[in-house]
Amino acid sequence: MKSGVYEILNLVNGKRYIGSAKSLVTRRAEHVRNLRRGGHSNPHLQSAWTKYGPAAFVFKPLLICAAKDLLFYEQRCLDAYRPEYNIARDARAPMQGRKLSVEARAKIAAYATGRGHTSATKEKLRICNLGKGPQLSPAQQEKIHLKLRGKKRTVEQRARMSIAARRRPKPIFSLAHRANLSAAGRRMWAARKATQ
Numbered sequence: 283m284k285s286g287v288y289e290i291l292n293l294v295n296g297k298r299y300i301g302s303a304k305s306l307v308t309r310r311a312e313h314v315r316n317l318r319r320g321g322h323s324n325p326h327l328q329s330a331w332t333k334y335g336p337a338a339f340v341f342k343p344l345l346i347c348a349a350k351d352l353l354f355y356e357q358r359c360l361d362a363y364r365p366e367y368n369i370a371r372d373a374r375a376p377m378q379g380r381k382l383s384v385e386a387r388a389k390i391a392a393y394a395t396g397r398g399h400t401s402a403t404k405e406k407l408r409i410c411n412l413g414k415g416p417q418l419s420p421a422q423q424e425k426i427h428l429k430l431r432g433k434k435r436t437v438e439q440r441a442r443m444s445i446a447a448r449r450r451p452k453p454i455f456s457l458a459h460r461a462n463l464s465a466a467g468r469r470m471w472a473a474r475k476a477t478q
Contacts, residue, residue, distance in 0.1 A: 299327050
């Protein structure tokens with residue numbers, strides 16, 4: 283897994299995008315996948331890819347270096363090449379300089395509001411998850427039952443368990459969240475009973 287600084291060069295107009303990655307192979311695959319889907323996080327690079335097509339672009343390493351030196355060398359390359367497709371000019375703060383318009387923020391908020399699975403999808407997920415978990419034979423279940431029956435923990439064991447439980451952070455749920463969890467548990471229990 284070679285780490286280093288890379289460029290995505292547009293062979294038609296000579297413009298480029300520069301980045302760094304701990305694994306150049308993995309990063310290249312991520313770029314290509316997102317560009318082909320039309321959902322790359324860099325709109326400049328995405329629109330150029332859409333306009334010129336995949337054959338116009340080449341991904342090539344500029345230098346190979348240790349992972350701890352990536353940001354240093356990436357910044358050097360950004361300063362030297364001044365790549366046209368990069369939005370941010372600072373390797374340490376990649377989102378700096380990228381400001382969303384009011385319309386873009388409103389679109390994101392509208393898209394995220396009320397998102398959730400449809401009832402059909404929920405039903406498919408429920409069916410997929412039924413019966414998951416360790417499937418033990420009756421003989422195995424009986425063996426575990428016999429082993430655990432009548433087993434008492436020593437005073438020291440109980441004290442250690444008590445201390446460990448007190449150290450564990452307790453999740454803080456609102457009353458509404460608790461009610462939702464309880465209702466979901468009841469639905470799951472009813473569904474399991476219905477399938478048995």
